[in-house]
Amino acid sequence: MPRLLLLSLLPAGPLLADPFTVAPMPVTVWKSVYGSVEARDRIPARSRIGGTLVDLSVSEGDSVTAGQEIARIVDDKLDFQLAALSAQREALEAQLANAETDLQRGEDLLKNGVTTLQRVDALRTQVDVLKGQIMALSAQADVVAQQAKEGVVLAPVAGCVLDVPVTRGAVLMPGEVVAVVGGGGTFLRLAVPERHATALEAGDRIRITEGGADREGRLARLYPLIEGGRVTADVEIENLPDSFVGKRMLVSLPVGERAALMVPQAALFTRAGLDFVTLQTASGPVLRSVVPGETHRIDGIPMVEVVTGLVPGDVVLPASEAAQVRASHD
Incomplete structure (x- = not known):
């Protein structure tokens, strides 16, 4: 009878060199x-002002860097506010020029004793008030200009654009999501x-x-x-x-x-569709049919769980002796 090919359940591992006594081993479930x-990091890039989305330079899947401009929002009202503040400032500057002229004239008259100190102080106060009003208008203009700059939407982190829920031309409110960036x-x-x-x-x-x-x-x-x-x-x-x-x-x-009975993978062999191991008994080596289960690697050695066919205390022979027993049965 021709010798049957021995089929391995796992890739070739170290051969069993000594008899192996079957005992329950802990197995991870x-x-x-x-x-x-x-x-x-999954951070939304939001609009900081309300307005019309006039430019959108990214789409889903694009890579962006932190601080990169990805969209631009324009609010036309901000330009009108800047124009109004500029006109008010020009009017105040004209009043300031006239007040400074009056103050200079009053100081000259005071030197000649023609006017009173109270009148000159009133003119000086008027000049200071106009200068304060001009400074306040400048600060308001800076605020509006900063709001216009905040129409630029920047990528919060470096990464990939995961979602862009808006389209160019959409009208956005402050705080709306323009894009979601993952990084x-x-x-x-x-x-x-x-x-x-x-x-x-x-x-x-x-x-x-x-x-x-x-x-x-x-x-x-x-x-x-x-x-x-x-x-x-x-x-x-x-x-x-x-x-x-x-x-x-x-x-x-x-x-x-859980506890399971394990044998080295090298001790198993297949014949006629059945799996066997070689056991040492009182009457000599015998072949025992087993039903293998899951495979595990314990201390670097591939081990196979035996569902049925073995009991604790069975002694499995080394691969070299098992080969001789198998040869005698061929």
């Missing part, structure tokens, strides 16, 4: 949930069923499945508020893709431990 990619990197946000919340702690190791491969992350924060029967948690992971904010990823959380 993993709960699979979906997490969504979130931007660490500062990304993290995973989870919604964990509340029954598993007590089993989680900050710093727990988290497995993330991406593209068929597992990556490892760290549970950074567990929020105390329960909403809709779920607890919010944040997971830190290096080099997390940030091309799509809101993308869902499969995450495995450690929610407990």
Whole structure:
């Protein structure tokens, strides 16, 4: 009878060198949930004045730098206010020039004893009042000019534009959102069923499945508020893709431990569709059919959980001796 090919359940690992005594081992219980990619900083760029959006230079997906101009809002009333303040200032400056002339004339008359000091003081007060009014108008003009400058909308942080809810030509009120910018990197946000919340702690190791491969992350924060029967948690992971904010990823959380019978992966072999291990018994080595379960890596050695077929205390033979027993059965 031709020798059958031995099929490995896992990639080749270290061979079993010594007999292995089967005993219950603690196995982490993993709960699979979906997490969504979130931007660490998600800040809206808002309009600071009301007016018409005359320029919009970004759209969804564009990259921006902190302080970059992304839109411009114009309020025509501000130009009219500036023009009115300028006209008032010109009128006051004309009155000031006339008051200063009267003051100079009064001072000359006072030197000659023609007028009184009270009259000169009144003229001097009038000049000071007009100068104060001109300064007040200048300050008002500066305020209006600053309001006009605040029509420029700037990116609050460096990152990617996630949403632009307005279009060019729209009329905006102060405080309305022009664009939402996400920056500062990304993290995973989870919604964990509340029954598993007590089993989680900050710093727990988290497995993330991406593209068929597992990556490892760290549970950074567990929020105390329960909403809709779920607890919010944040997971830190290096080099997390940030091309799509809101993308869902499969995450495995450690929610407990259970005992399981494990054997080294190298001790398992397949024949005629069944899985076997070689046991040492009082009557000699024998083949035992088993039903394998999940695979785990313990101390760097790939181990396979045995659902049925073994009991605690069974001795599994090393790979070299097991090969000889298998050869005798071929």
